[in-house]
Amino acid sequence: MIDETRKKTFLGFDFSTQRLKAIVIDDKYEIQQEADVEFDVDLPEFRTAGGVLRGEHGEVTAPPLLWVKALDMVLDRLVVAGVDFSTVEALSGAAQQHGSVWWAKGAEAKLASLTPDGFLHTQLATVFVCDSPVWMDSSTTADCKALEEAVGGPEELAKITGSRAYERFTGPQIRKMYKSKPRVYGATEKISLISSFACSLFVGKIAPIDLSDGSGMNLLDIHTMKWCDKALEACGDETLKQKLGEPVPSASVVGSISPYFVQRYGFKPDCKVVAFTGDNCSALAGLRLRSGWVGLSLGTSDTLLLGLEEPGAPVAGHVLVGPTSAPYMALLCFANGSLTRQAERDRLCGPSWQAFDELLRSTVRGNMGYMGIYYNTAEILPRAPSLRVVQDSAGRPCNPAPQFEARALLEGQALSARAHSEDVGLALERSSRIVATGGASVNTSLLQIFADVFNTPVYVQDQHANAALLGAAMRAAEVWAQETNTQLSGSEVTVSPVAKPYPDAEKIYSPMLQRYRKMLEELPKLN
Ligand SMILES: Nc1ncnc2c1ncn2[C@@H]1O[C@H](COP(=O)(O)OP(=O)(O)O)[C@@H](O)[C@H]1O
Numbered sequence: 327m328i329d330e331t332r333k334k335t336f337l338g339f340d341f342s343t344q345r346l347k348a349i350v351i352d353d354k355y356e357i358q359q360e361a362d363v364e365f366d367v368d369l370p371e372f373r374t375a376g377g378v379l380r381g382e383h384g385e386v387t388a389p390p391l392l393w394v395k396a397l398d399m400v401l402d403r404l405v406v407a408g409v410d411f412s413t414v415e416a417l418s419g420a421a422q423q424h425g426s427v428w429w430a431k432g433a434e435a436k437l438a439s440l441t442p443d444g445f446l447h448t449q450l451a452t453v454f455v456c457d458s459p460v461w462m463d464s465s466t467t468a469d470c471k472a473l474e475e476a477v478g479g480p481e482e483l484a485k486i487t488g489s490r491a492y493e494r495f496t497g498p499q500i501r502k503m504y505k506s507k508p509r510v511y512g513a514t515e516k517i518s519l520i521s522s523f524a525c526s527l528f529v530g531k532i533a534p535i536d537l538s539d540g541s542g543m544n545l546l547d548i549h550t551m552k553w554c555d556k557a558l559e560a561c562g563d564e565t566l567k568q569k570l571g572e573p574v575p576s577a578s579v580v581g582s583i584s585p586y587f588v589q590r591y592g593f594k595p596d597c598k599v600v601a602f603t604g605d606n607c608s609a610l611a612g613l614r615l616r617s618g619w620v621g622l623s624l625g626t627s628d629t630l631l632l633g634l635e636e637p638g639a640p641v642a643g644h645v646l647v648g649p650t651s652a653p654y655m656a657l658l659c660f661a662n663g664s665l666t667r668q669a670e671r672d673r674l675c676g677p678s679w680q681a682f683d684e685l686l687r688s689t690v691r692g693n694m695g696y697m698g699i700y701y702n703t704a705e706i707l708p709r710a711p712s713l714r715v716v717q718d719s720a721g722r723p724c725n726p727a728p729q730f731e732a733r734a735l736l737e738g739q740a741l742s743a744r745a746h747s748e749d750v751g752l753a754l755e756r757s758s759r760i761v762a763t764g765g766a767s768v769n770t771s772l773l774q775i776f777a778d779v780f781n782t783p784v785y786v787q788d789q790h791a792n793a794a795l796l797g798a799a800m801r802a803a804e805v806w807a808q809e810t811n812t813q814l815s816g817s818e819v820t821v822s823p824v825a826k827p828y829p830d831a832e833k834i835y836s837p838m839l840q841r842y843r844k845m846l847e848e849l850p851k852l853n
């Protein structure tokens with residue numbers, strides 16, 4: 327029997343690219359406490375830039391111990407913020423997608439026998455076989471080709487797994503490890519996604535991969551919800567299935583919290599741990615999009631999200647298993663999001679969003695014909711290397727004044743999002759809305775540009791600017807309520823308009839969209 331009078335809270339985490347965030351909500355979804363740890367700033371000893379380490383040939387990794395140490399830190403920050411962990415009924419989390427964590431032999435036993443008087447990071451220092459390849463990695467083109475060929479071509483792979491082969495997807499990443507570092511592969515007991523790795527820390531055993539994040543691997547059959555044997559065979563040996571474990575629905579309780587957290591932080595022994603999922607999946611869960619609404623996540627990457635009733639067969643972008651009620655979700659991901667905006671801002675006017683905003687305000691919509699493509703990192707959509715292309719109104723290469731570059735950058739990002747969303751059949755109607763979330767969703771000038779370019783109003787959620795984080799805590803609450811047969815008195819999440827398209831938006835941006843498509847066609851292609 328659940329004691330109705332006792333205070334009940336739910337804890338959510340987001341292990342995203344640049345930081346670890348944590349939030350405590352009550353059973354009415356009201357936010358109680360929050361804390362975060364910024365990897366580059368708070369944990370400089372790992373020497374990351376934007377949360378990652380870069381190699382010479384497109385390899386991008388992060389040390390998993392960084393995330394473990396960040397968890398030690400964020401929990402201590404929650405203690406300082408006054409969190410009473412004994413009120414937490416359930417917790418869940420989100421994480422940057424596609425990255426893989428390679429556990430050494432004996433790791434599971436270690437997770438089960440942590441002593442409460444030590445930090446996690448000191449006790450888990452030797453349980454990882456290597457650094458984790460993350461979603462910005464673009465070094466697996468050959469593995470993508472091999473996987474597509476083995477399964478019967480890119481269209482066939484997309485039909486089965488929801489995506490053609492993408493460099494950052496975990497299947498090609500595993501194949502690269504298997505082929506180029508067989509000793510690392512051989513020494514690995516289990517392979518987790520970053521989401522299931524984070525969940526494992528809480529549950530004290532290797533946690534299962536959830537179906538929604540699991541469909542970002544090019545390994546899962548999104549129709550049968552089982553691993554695709556042909557894809558597994560192409561990416562590893564006969565031990566791969568066992569290394570990955572059986573995937574579970576995202577709304578599963580994977581266990582109770584491990585004794586470590588009970589003894590060290592005062593959690594209840596029956597605090598439930600709900601499967602962790604991908605950050606975009608969690609954002610979709612947190613945004614509660616209605617029919618015709620589209621999510622726009624402006625984190626390190628920019629992504630477009632929406633719920634789907636049917637999987638379809640995408641020509642570009644991804645179909646994932648849905649994290650909540652919609653059976654499937656569509657995802658488009660642009661690698662050059664906030665970090666590119668931030669780097670260009672620094673170059674053009676120094677480290678102030680206000681100064682950047684002043685630059686924007688001294689230009690007009692349509693930017694007098696100046697247009698640009700700014701890829702500071704290899705782009706995912708379209709597949710392209712880092713580059714910069716800036717043109718004047720006659721289509722000539724140019725080097726315009728900073729204010730024109732500022733607008734060219736943001737208009738270019740929004741035009742790219744519109745062009746690619748149209749290409750996958752996403753048609754916005756008069757009643758449509760874009761609901762923005764993520765770190766850059768506080769920037770109303772950026773949201774105004776998206777509203778104009780899409781000719782669609784942009785809203786933000788009233789409760790929190792990070793739907794992935796809020797979504798994690800909400801999923802914990804909902805799955806707990808279902809499991810314990812409890813009615814949540816939960817208030818509805820609400821959204822408010824922040825940017826409305828100007829009446830002449832379509833007239834300005836429709837011809838620019840045609841020009842932008844041409845610029846995209848002329849980009850150098852990756853092999
Ligand atoms: N006012 C702002 N305008 C534009 N971007 C912003 C603003 N404030 C923060 N950001 C961007 O938000 C990004 C972090 O967003 P966040 O959603 O926390 O990323 P992630 O979840 O990928 O770690 C930073 O890279 C920063 O550039």
Ligand SMILES: O=C(CO)[C@@H](O)[C@H](O)COP(=O)(O)O
Pocket residue numbers: 342343344421422423424461494542604605606625626627628629657659
């Ligand atoms: O690769 C993808 C989605 O396919 C990225 O969106 C990652 O999931 C990183 O998320 P953020 O840290 O940018 O939120």
